[in-house]
Amino acid sequence: MATKDLKIPLLEELEKGPWPSFVTEIKKSADNPMARDTLRQLEKSYEDKISHWKHGGLVGVMGYGGGVIGRYSDSPEEFPEVKEFHTYRVNQPSGWFYNTEALRTLCDIWEKHGSGLTNMHGSTGDMIFLGSTTEAIEPCFADLTEAGFDLGGSGSDVRTPSCCVGPGRCEWACYDTLDACYDITQEFQDELHRPAFPYKFKFKFSGCPNDCVASIARSDMSVIGTWKDNIQINQDEVANYAKNGVDIEAEICELCPTKCISWNGKTISIDNSNCVKCMHCINVMPKALSPGKERGATILIGAKAPIIGGALLATVFVPFLEMEEGYEDLKELAEALWDFWGEYGKNRERIGEFIQRVGLANFLDEIGLEPIPEMIAHPRTNPYIFFEDELEEEDE
Amino acid sequence: MSTPEIEEVAEAMLELVTVTKGKKNLKAMDLTKAMIEKFGDENVDKKLCKKAIRSLIDSGRCVYSYFGGSYITLPSEETQEG
Numbered sequence: 001m002a003t004k005d006l007k008i009p010l011l012e013e014l015e016k017g018p019w020p021s022f023v024t025e026i027k028k029s030a031d032n033p034m035a036r037d038t039l040r041q042l043e044k045s046y047e048d049k050i051s052h053w054k055h056g057g058l059v060g061v062m063g064y065g066g067g068v069i070g071r072y073s074d075s076p077e078e079f080p081e082v083k084e085f086h087t088y089r090v091n092q093p094s095g096w097f098y099n100t101e102a103l104r105t106l107c108d109i110w111e112k113h114g115s116g117l118t119n120m121h122g123s124t125g126d127m128i129f130l131g132s133t134t135e136a137i138e139p140c141f142a143d144l145t146e147a148g149f150d151l152g153g154s155g156s157d158v159r160t161p162s163c164c165v166g167p168g169r170c171e172w173a174c175y176d177t178l179d180a181c182y183d184i185t186q187e188f189q190d191e192l193h194r195p196a197f198p199y200k201f202k203f204k205f206s207g208c209p210n211d212c213v214a215s216i217a218r219s220d221m222s223v224i225g226t227w228k229d230n231i232q233i234n235q236d237e238v239a240n241y242a243k244n245g246v247d248i249e250a251e252i253c254e255l256c257p258t259k260c261i262s263w264n265g266k267t268i269s270i271d272n273s274n275c276v277k278c279m280h281c282i283n284v285m286p287k288a289l290s291p292g293k294e295r296g297a298t299i300l301i302g303a304k305a306p307i308i309g310g311a312l313l314a315t316v317f318v319p320f321l322e323m324e325e326g327y328e329d330l331k332e333l334a335e336a337l338w339d340f341w342g343e344y345g346k347n348r349e350r351i352g353e354f355i356q357r358v359g360l361a362n363f364l365d366e367i368g369l370e371p372i373p374e375m376i377a378h379p380r381t382n383p384y385i386f387f388e389d390e391l392e393e394e395d396e
Numbered sequence: 397m398s399t400p401e402i403e404e405v406a407e408a409m410l411e412l413v414t415v416t417k418g419k420k421n422l423k424a425m426d427l428t429k430a431m432i433e434k435f436g437d438e439n440v441d442k443k444l445c446k447k448a449i450r451s452l453i454d455s456g457r458c459v460y461s462y463f464g465g466s467y468i469t470l471p472s473e474e475t476q477e478g
Binding site for chain 1: 423424425429442446449450453454456459460462464465466
């Protein structure tokens with residue numbers, strides 16, 4: 001390992017302690033000159049307390065407006081191997097399922113064309129390949145497409161849609177998140193690769209209200225699985241949970257946010273008209289309870305992370321949508337949103353901010369949706385506070 | 397005025413990008429709005445403009461650039477965001 005002559009004492013501080021260290025991991029690739037100069041430049045950044053990366057500009061593949069993020073060193077004489085250090089976003093498979101052959105193929109392509117450093121996965125969901133020269137961009141893209149992969153989104157376009165593992169591994173999935181994510185990705189290839197919006201637009205698909213991809217807090221169009229009928233109950237299994245030590249009253253009934261569950265010591269009953277689909281009871285007793293049989297999704301619009309301005313949670317636009325193959329209603333809604341936002345949105349204004357600016361009533365009027373009581377503005381006040389905390393406060 | 401061909405719209409867009417170079421960065425929607433104004437909304441719509449932009453990009457006459465947002469620029473421009 002060619003790390004003996006690397007002088008990076010500040011970075012090496014980050015190797016101490018019991019937790020994983022990105023410094024340790026990059027050192028493993030230190031035979032690659034780009035990886036070495038990445039560490040050397042980062043050490044200089046720690047010394048100077050400023051970033052020595054510049055980003056943006058003109059890099060990409062022919063015909064695409066996204067997928068490659070230009071990155072340059074501001075000290076190319078000192079760190080020549082990272083003079084150009086562009087990032088690829090590679091569209092991940094739905095649910096991040098790979099076989100080992102696919103992973104080997106991706107790694108081989110990246111070791112051939114770039115630094116070999118990856119981030120599996122970026123926060124939007126893409127596979128991230130870190131560190132390419134400008135010259136290597138097109139050949140790498142050619143190899144990726146040959147292997148069946150495509151670039152993801154970046155800039156003012158549809159960002160790479162992502163979804164939870166859905167029915168692939170989870171019994172709570174109320175619709176096929178994997179299929180919906182793939183279908184939407186294929187349908188909106190033009191919007192994904194050719195930026196035409198005021199700013200980014202993200203789709204995220206969660207199979208149930210557990211919302212494992214946090215779509216309610218992070219996506220402009222959040223598709224969360226839900227059900228319309230009653231929670232399915234297996235009373236024998238409920239009894240087994242009680243027999244095996246679950247305190248049904250304290251752990252289920254008392255923690256239900258709408259107190260719609262009651263327990264008589266032998267069976268539970270649920271007032272389903274007051275259930276808000278929080279999933280708590282189902283999560284605690286997965287063998288006894290499961291979502292209803294009439295399944296679909298709730299569509300919420302307008303969430304964003306707090307990078308520019310503050311965090312926004314999504315607002316319910318469609319309380320229940322049957323997620324039938326083809327997803328025509330979902331596509332129609334997305335296009336109606338883009339039409340209005342695309343024409344009147346300001347530069348770098350997310351659709352949630354746009355809705356706040358023009359007002360929800362005006363927005364709904366323009367896209368042709370009737371207002372309904374379910375269009376609650378703020379399901380929770382903060383994406384990082386969960387029901388347990390709120391209940392503890394109430395108990396005090 | 398009759399409905400223009402895709403290439404006619406693409407050329408009008410290219411002209412606009414060329415004359416605004418260095419003065420104003422244009423997004424896809426800016427070009428679309430300008431074309432609807434130039435040719436009239438009875439002759440040009442968003443779909444036609446989308447095809448014209450695709451023609452501009454695929455032919456290499458224009459490229460997408462990123463300056464905090466995505467813009468359509470001439471390929472000779474070399475700019476970076478800090």
